[in-house]
Amino acid sequence: MDARRAEEDQVDRYRFRLGQFELVPIVVGGMGVDISTSDLALAASRLGGVGHISDAMVQHVSDRRYETHYTKAKSEKHRQTRDGFDKTTVKFDLEHLRQSQLNHVRHTMDRKQGAGAVFINVMEKLTMGAPGDTLKARLEGAMDGGIDGITLSAGLHIGSLKLIEQHPRFRDVKIGPIVSSVRALKIFLKSASRLNRLPDYVIVEGPLAGGHLGFGDDWREYDLRNIVAEVLEFLREEQLDIPVVPAGGIFTGTDAASYLAMGAAAVQVATRFTITNECGLPARVKQEYARAEEADLVVSGVSPTGYPIRLLSYSPCFGANIKPQCEAFGYLLSREGTCAYLDAYEATPVDDKGHKLPVQGKVCLCYHFSKFNCYTCGHYVYRLKDTTHRLPDGRFQLLTAEHVFRDYQFSTGHRVAMPESALSPAVSL
Ligand SMILES: Cc1cc2nc3c(=O)[nH]c(=O)nc-3n(C[C@H](O)[C@H](O)[C@H](O)COP(=O)(O)O)c2cc1C
Numbered sequence: 001m002d003a004r005r006a007e008e009d010q011v012d013r014y015r016f017r018l019g020q021f022e023l024v025p026i027v028v029g030g031m032g033v034d035i036s037t038s039d040l041a042l043a044a045s046r047l048g049g050v051g052h053i054s055d056a057m058v059q060h061v062s063d064r065r066y067e068t069h070y071t072k073a074k075s076e077k078h079r080q081t082r083d084g085f086d087k088t089t090v091k092f093d094l095e096h097l098r099q100s101q102l103n104h105v106r107h108t109m110d111r112k113q114g115a116g117a118v119f120i121n122v123m124e125k126l127t128m129g130a131p132g133d134t135l136k137a138r139l140e141g142a143m144d145g146g147i148d149g150i151t152l153s154a155g156l157h158i159g160s161l162k163l164i165e166q167h168p169r170f171r172d173v174k175i176g177p178i179v180s181s182v183r184a185l186k187i188f189l190k191s192a193s194r195l196n197r198l199p200d201y202v203i204v205e206g207p208l209a210g211g212h213l214g215f216g217d218d219w220r221e222y223d224l225r226n227i228v229a230e231v232l233e234f235l236r237e238e239q240l241d242i243p244v245v246p247a248g249g250i251f252t253g254t255d256a257a258s259y260l261a262m263g264a265a266a267v268q269v270a271t272r273f274t275i276t277n278e279c280g281l282p283a284r285v286k287q288e289y290a291r292a293e294e295a296d297l298v299v300s301g302v303s304p305t306g307y308p309i310r311l312l313s314y315s316p317c318f319g320a321n322i323k324p325q326c327e328a329f330g331y332l333l334s335r336e337g338t339c340a341y342l343d344a345y346e347a348t349p350v351d352d353k354g355h356k357l358p359v360q361g362k363v364c365l366c367y368h369f370s371k372f373n374c375y376t377c378g379h380y381v382y383r384l385k386d387t388t389h390r391l392p393d394g395r396f397q398l399l400t401a402e403h404v405f406r407d408y409q410f411s412t413g414h415r416v417a418m419p420e421s422a423l424s425p426a427v428s429l
Pocket residue numbers: 028029030031032033035054056121123153154178205208209210211212247248249250268269270271272274376377378379380
């Protein structure tokens with residue numbers, strides 16, 4: 001396609017065929033913890049695309065949203081370990097976990113309208129004290145709740161399909177991994193082919209995405225377009241017809257259309273939705289995203305998962321010294337009951353008044369994500385301010401998910417459609 005035609009190309013010219021679905025090729029990515037809410041996912045689905053909910057800290061999400069008490073029950077059951085550093089006995093009740101996932105998914109699917117799809121993002125790195133068992137409970141809960149698709153993220157998911165091969169929906173629910181290289185895709189495909197269950201799609205996430213990154217400190221050396229080209233080439237060579245969905249740094253409809261023109265089936269986007277009404281971030285945090293400058297971005301090693309995470313440098317989680325919350329949460333505990341934050345906290349000295357000094361190097365992801373204190377974002381977060389109006393009081397006007405979705409779908413020439421100015425008090429800011 002010549003340069004001028006590429007500028008005028010539009011996402012709406014394409015469709016994403018996925019089994020029984022014929023979709024607008026826009027996927028709103030999963031954002032934990034409850035940042036990609038049911039409302040956001042349902043808006044994407046209503047508009048004919050795919051929306052994701054996330055199952056990160058799902059017991060906590062179920063408690064917040066649906067008046068359950070799983071977190072309290074877990075915390076009380078394990079209260080004897082609260083003041084120590086040995087968390088080997090802190091485990092999730094698998095039935096509670098399955099129920100909370102079922103709750104989250106069923107409440108979402110019950111409200112679904114339109115021709116689109118709702119998927120759930122399931123991270124392997126949430127090891128939850130018993131990696132295989134807890135992942136199985138989450139996957140089964142999601143399928144029992146009627147989810148349309150499961151995106152397997154934050155890990156290679158070598159054993160994940162095996163965990164659910166006996167489930168009646170194993171071959172009907174859509175399943176796709178997130179990979180950042182052909183190598184990771186090959187590893188997943190090897191395990192999938194053993195079960196004769198190839199993925200229905202694959203999300204290829206580049207180094208400019210939000211959340212945890214599948215790259216090391218050398219992330220700047222990688223480019224999403226090159227990785228997508230390699231994945232498309234590999235699938236062609238292998239004669240595998242698996243839709244490819246690029247993600248990370250796709251900021252305009254024209255960016256998106258350029259991936260569709262090169263053979264991608266859809267695109268996954270997230271950061272632009274962080275300043276929508278439907279996004280789960282508190283209103284004050286949405287403003288923190290909207291005001292970000294490029295210099296505020298850091299790719300940091302503070303996550304106990306071991307993966308780098310992109311954050312705004314003024315996120316309140318940095319330099320905190322919160323006591324580990326493993327009894328209530330414990331989503332990152334290994335099978336042996338360890339977590340890198342637990343170690344960092346234990347190693348942190350107290351001052352002469354006996355107060356813990358700020359913990360260096362790691363943050364308690366469970367606590368801080370539960371409080372929306374980790375401002376994780378895609379690289380182009382600093383362009384959000386160009387997508388909306390600044391109000392007389394200095395705040396940024398929030399958008400609707402529909403506005404952002406339709407902008408991706410219909411815009412051309414790298415233009416971003418501005419919302420109608422909302423100076424009327426009737427509009428929610
Ligand atoms: C606030 C935020 C939270 C995210 N959380 C997760 C997550 O929990 N799991 C995951 O696999 N990806 C997560 N992501 C990545 C997105 O799903 C998506 O693939 C990526 O951010 C797309 O790039 P973009 O933000 O530049 O559009 C997150 C992204 C953002 C912006």
